[in-house]
Amino acid sequence: MHATPNASNDDRPLDPFQAAMASRDSDVLTLVRDALAAGRTKMAYQPIMLAGDKPGVAFYEGLVRVLDEAGRVIPAAHFMSVIGENDLGREVDCTTLEHAFILLARRPDLRISINVSARSLADGKWRDTLARGLATKDNVGDRLIFEVSETSAMELHEVMIRFMVEMQPKGVAFALDGFGAGMTAFRHLKEFFFDLVKIDKSFVRGIHDDPDNQVLAEALIMVAHQFEMFVVADGVETAKEADFMTKLGADCLQGYLYGVPKFSI
Numbered sequence: 001m002h003a004t005p006n007a008s009n010d011d012r013p014l015d016p017f018q019a020a021m022a023s024r025d026s027d028v029l030t031l032v033r034d035a036l037a038a039g040r041t042k043m044a045y046q047p048i049m050l051a052g053d054k055p056g057v058a059f060y061e062g063l064v065r066v067l068d069e070a071g072r073v074i075p076a077a078h079f080m081s082v083i084g085e086n087d088l089g090r091e092v093d094c095t096t097l098e099h100a101f102i103l104l105a106r107r108p109d110l111r112i113s114i115n116v117s118a119r120s121l122a123d124g125k126w127r128d129t130l131a132r133g134l135a136t137k138d139n140v141g142d143r144l145i146f147e148v149s150e151t152s153a154m155e156l157h158e159v160m161i162r163f164m165v166e167m168q169p170k171g172v173a174f175a176l177d178g179f180g181a182g183m184t185a186f187r188h189l190k191e192f193f194f195d196l197v198k199i200d201k202s203f204v205r206g207i208h209d210d211p212d213n214q215v216l217a218e219a220l221i222m223v224a225h226q227f228e229m230f231v232v233a234d235g236v237e238t239a240k241e242a243d244f245m246t247k248l249g250a251d252c253l254q255g256y257l258y259g260v261p262k263f264s265i
Helices: 016-038 087-106 118-122 124-134 150-155 157-170 186-191 211-226 239-248
Strands: 041-050 057-067 112-115 144-149 173-179 196-199 230-233 252-254
Touching: 016 057, 016 087, 041 087, 057 087, 087 112, 087 118, 087 124, 118 124, 118 150, 118 157, 144 150, 150 157, 150 173, 157 186, 196 211, 211 230, 211 239, 230 239, 239 252
Parallel strands: 057 112, 112 144, 144 173, 173 196, 196 230, 230 252
Antiparallel strands: 041 057, 041 252
């Protein structure tokens, strides 16, 4: 009687769900790559509002939108988490930076923030794009904010710190995105040069009815202010959330309460 050889895990076919997910990811990445190559991208902008008695727009966050051949937006949620580790993520960051410089040159009255991965800071194409943009006579560095997630900043913290030191004379500001939800230990905050933090949405949502998040958000705001950083409450969707975060000491508010990202501002 012959024994049936054991098949290794690597030889087992994907189950139907896994196969469908892998196929979808591959198709979406192809769509994104083709769109970038064809220049089918736009920027959408969401306002970040000043908190307190004198509300107004402090700055805008610029969010890249990738379009398919029919001009429809490819949802970022379908590809952003997949491209972070490969060259496509660097391409998206380059495209975002190019759009930002174009707007800043056209609108000297605006200040905008854009997302960037710490991995892009050592990318040659991205650095060339940055150098060209900052070399203009429009003082765009003073109106540019780079948003970096906690996870990204900590993964390459030495690279991030060196880049911050390099950008300080050029006026570029830095925001720590998703503050409280990532992996940044408070002891590391003094090593960075962040100008502001964005309290993660998970702490803001329904905070007026959540005693635990009230304590956590207040602690995060106190820590940020101790390190002389402005605080943005992200994900504000209701007036009650806005009022509560303002009372806790948030300096700025961002969320659908003040508008969805729009292509024109």
